[in-house]
Amino acid sequence: MDQEIANTLGELERKLRELERVLSGIGQGATTGEEMRAARAVPPSQSVPASQPPPPSQPPPPSPSVPPSQYVPSSNPAPSVAPAPRASTSTRAHSRVVDEAAERSGGESRHAAPADTAVASAPAPSSSAGAATPSPLAAAGSATPTAAPATAPIGHGRRPPPLADRAPSAAELLRFRDRLERTARELTHDYDELLGRITYAAVPTQTGPAISFARGAPSLDIVDVQGLRDAAVRAFDSDPGGTTAYGTSIGYPRLRAWIADRHGVEPERVLVTNGSMQADAFLFESLVRPGDDVVVERPSYDRTLLSLRERGATLHPIELQPDGIDTGALAHLLGTGQARPNLAHIIPNFQNPAGYTLSLAKRETLLDLSAQHDFVVFEDDPYVALRFSGESVPTMLSMAPERVVYASSFSKTVCPGVRVGYLVGPAELIAKIAKLATNTYISPSMVAQSIVYEFCASGAIERSIETVRTALAKRALTLAEALRRELPEAEFVAPEGGYFMWVTLPAGTDVARLFSAAGELGVTFVKGTDFLLEGGENTLRLAYSGVNEQEIDEGITRLAAAYRSL
Ligand SMILES: Cc1ncc(COP(=O)(O)O)c(C=O)c1O
Numbered sequence: 063m064d065q066e067i068a069n070t071l072g073e074l075e076r077k078l079r080e081l082e083r084v085l086s087g088i089g090q091g092a093t094t095g096e097e098m099r100a101a102r103a104v105p106p107s108q109s110v111p112a113s114q115p116p117p118p119s120q121p122p123p124p125s126p127s128v129p130p131s132q133y134v135p136s137s138n139p140a141p142s143v144a145p146a147p148r149a150s151t152s153t154r155a156h157s158r159v160v161d162e163a164a165e166r167s168g169g170e171s172r173h174a175a176p177a178d179t180a181v182a183s184a185p186a187p188s189s190s191a192g193a194a195t196p197s198p199l200a201a202a203g204s205a206t207p208t209a210a211p212a213t214a215p216i217g218h219g220r221r222p223p224p225l226a227d228r229a230p231s232a233a234e235l236l237r238f239r240d241r242l243e244r245t246a247r248e249l250t251h252d253y254d255e256l257l258g259r260i261t262y263a264a265v266p267t268q269t270g271p272a273i274s275f276a277r278g279a280p281s282l283d284i285v286d287v288q289g290l291r292d293a294a295v296r297a298f299d300s301d302p303g304g305t306t307a308y309g310t311s312i313g314y315p316r317l318r319a320w321i322a323d324r325h326g327v328e329p330e331r332v333l334v335t336n337g338s339m340q341a342d343a344f345l346f347e348s349l350v351r352p353g354d355d356v357v358v359e360r361p362s363y364d365r366t367l368l369s370l371r372e373r374g375a376t377l378h379p380i381e382l383q384p385d386g387i388d389t390g391a392l393a394h395l396l397g398t399g400q401a402r403p404n405l406a407h408i409i410p411n412f413q414n415p416a417g418y419t420l421s422l423a424k425r426e427t428l429l430d431l432s433a434q435h436d437f438v439v440f441e442d443d444p445y446v447a448l449r450f451s452g453e454s455v456p457t458m459l460s461m462a463p464e465r466v467v468y469a470s471s472f473s474k475t476v477c478p479g480v481r482v483g484y485l486v487g488p489a490e491l492i493a494k495i496a497k498l499a500t501n502t503y504i505s506p507s508m509v510a511q512s513i514v515y516e517f518c519a520s521g522a523i524e525r526s527i528e529t530v531r532t533a534l535a536k537r538a539l540t541l542a543e544a545l546r547r548e549l550p551e552a553e554f555v556a557p558e559g560g561y562f563m564w565v566t567l568p569a570g571t572d573v574a575r576l577f578s579a580a581g582e583l584g585v586t587f588v589k590g591t592d593f594l595l596e597g598g599e600n601t602l603r604l605a606y607s608g609v610n611e612q613e614i615d616e617g618i619t620r621l622a623a624a625y626r627s628l
Contacts, residue, residue: 077249081242273617275587275604278414278474278561283610284533285477286517286526293516297509305512311499312492313484314511320518321484325459325468330489333496336506338444338471338483342366344495344502345440345467345485349405350375357395357406357437359387361564361593361601363414366407366442378403379595382413384555386420389427396435403437410458412445412560415593415603419558422455429462444471444483447527449559450535459486467491472514474561474607475527481507482514534561537606537614544618549625561607564590571600572628579624585617 230238297305304314312318313334322329335341342365350356352374358367360379370377378401381388387408395401408428410420420428432439441458459468471483485495499506517523541563542556553566567573573589580586590601606614 077245081245081249270584270616272584272586273609273613273620275585275606275609275617275621277608278605279478279608280474280530281533281608281610284530286522286529289517289520289522289526290477290480290513293520293522294513296516296520297512300516301512305509307508309505309508309511311496311503311505313506314508314515317482317511317515317518318484320515321486325457325486327459327463327486328489331492332484332486333492333499334482334484334506334511335499336483336503336510337473337478337481338442338469338485339365340506341469341483341485342440342442343369344498345469345487346370346373346375347498348491348495349438354405355401355403357392357401357403359408359413360595361415361590361598362407363409363442364588364592367593367595370407376401377595382416382418384418386410386413386418386424387428389424389431392428393431396431402435405438405440406432407440407442408458409442410446411443411455412448412557412562414445414560415562415588415590416555416564417557417560417562418555418564419452419455425455425458425461429458429465432462432465439466441466441468443468444474445560446470447475448531448534448561450531450538452558464488475530476514476517476523480510480514482510531559534559534607536611537609538563540611540614541604541606541618544615548618548622551625561605563604563606565602565604566590567600567602567625569600571625573600573602575628576602576621576624579627580621583620583624585620585624587621 301316304316309315312332315329318332318334319329321334322332325332333341333344335344346369350370350373354375355378356370356375357378357380358370359382361382362379367377378395380392380395392406396403406428408420410425412419428439431437439458439462443457446457457466457468459466467485467487469483469485472480473483476482485492487495517526538557542554545552545554545565551568554563557563567576573591577587577589588603588605590598590603593603594601609617
């Protein structure tokens with residue numbers, strides 16, 4: 063690669079020197095043909111042996127002023143001296159002006175070349191010693207064959223004297239100017255290409271489509287589209303009235319009952335919403351007033367942080383450890399009276415963004431603290447069903463139903479497009495939120511909830527969970543292996559379930575810059591800083607839910623290359 067870059071640089075430099083020489087030659091040539099000839103002479107050391115084969119070349123695009131029908135590729139006449147082989151991998155044409163100027167170094171015979179050779183599209187006579195070649199001006203004339211006497215067709219008896227023996231006409235100079243401009247564009251293009259190769263000398267260029275580790279959504283291949291289609295048919299067949307009606311704000315009754323049964327609670331304690339984000343919003347609106355203290359994990363789901371901040375809550379981020387929130391730090395915060403929260407937002411399983419899971423011991427401690435300091439634990443649990451290794455831990459809802467409001471979702475196990483989530487909490491709170499829901503949207507989508515109900519009641523949900531879980535287990539493994547192989551500097555805890563992996567890069571790594579560099583290589587992720595109120599500049603979240611194993615391998619290879627390019 064280094065040698066290739068050096069070759070290209072040498073080539074560019076050679077062409078620039080020739081360009082300068084040709085330009086100064088024109089200035090002088092306008093005075094006498096002899097001076098022009100002298101100015102155009104190329105030292106023999108710079109000529110390239112004719113034995114070297116010319117590289118593949120395409121004609122340059124016609125200049126805008128030239129109708130395509132009149133354009134005659136200047137590659138038609140055989141060059142007297144083979145142009146230097148290009149180091150660049152570009153298949154683009156050579157810079158015609160400069161190459162042809164260099165070719166003119168082939169000897170006196172060049173002066174005998176008729177200016178209209180190119181116009182007649184006749185191959186120039188060639189010889190190994192250096193055949194006659196049209197001068198740059200003559201070749202330029204090929205673009206506008208009728209513009210000047212010098213380009214009159216062969217046989218008309220008005221052939222002009224060789225250019226080198228006279229000053230060029232104004233029209234010829236203008237055409238030559240066009241050619242110079244084209245050459246300048248080509249040289250700039252070569253140079254830009256070279257710059258790109260130097261910047262990413264050690265980096266593979268993007269091949270194939272962009273790979274996203276950014277979105278916490280399932281890839282289409284693990285969505286049971288047929289199962290959903292069948293469920294939709296059943297929904298309209300079995301309950302056309304309920305499916306098409308406004309329904310009620312607590313949600314589609316059959317789905318509400320199914321969820322209640324799943325959690326072993328009364329249906330009065332369940333409210334089905336348009337996605338669990340809506341459930342969060344209703345809960346915050348009911349419980350959080352401006353200035354209220356709210357405990358959050360550090361890092362935490364960015365949308366929750368945003369929603370709480372927009373409500374004017376005072377957030378108290380508590381460090382998240384691989385076994386969940388640092389309950390010691392929380393106890394300290396509460397014990398010293400620095401915060402009197404009425405709510406703690408906790409994502410207990412396969413946390414977003416970290417992928418960590420709250421241990422049973424910490425769940426117990428957290429519930430004890432909630433009882434002692436009288437705050438509600440908001441258990442935000444959309445990933446609970448997606449465990450692929452380790453032991454399941456009971457929900458805090460099941461451990462202390464009076465202290466916990468629980469939210470979950472079908473987004474991660476069925477698909478996010480259905481927009482169905484739910485809340486489970488004390489019946490009075492749920493009744494209060496149901497009123498809020500009525501005032502907000504009358505009722506959530508009965509069509510979506512009826513379909514989800516049919517999907518669940520038929521058992522398709524279990525198959526779907528199994529599909530997602532199996533796929534994600536493989537993806538998480540592939541991701542961990544790829545990181546260990548390609549980016550050993552990355553620190554992470556291999557998740558036991560869910561969609562996400564949190565990655566910490568060596569201190570001082572600027573992940574914002576990595577984000578840009580990775581983007582140029584066609585790979586995206588979410589910066590860790592998006593999940594934190596402060597700090598985390600060397601962290602990032604990788605979602606493996608939307609990418610297959612090949613994409614994970616390729617994506618991490620690109621990410622590692624971007625990291626090394628910083
Ligand atoms: C922790 C957490 N809560 C809530 C949501 C929102 O999910 P839904 O699609 O059900 O609104 C997400 C989505 O990523 C999430 O990660």
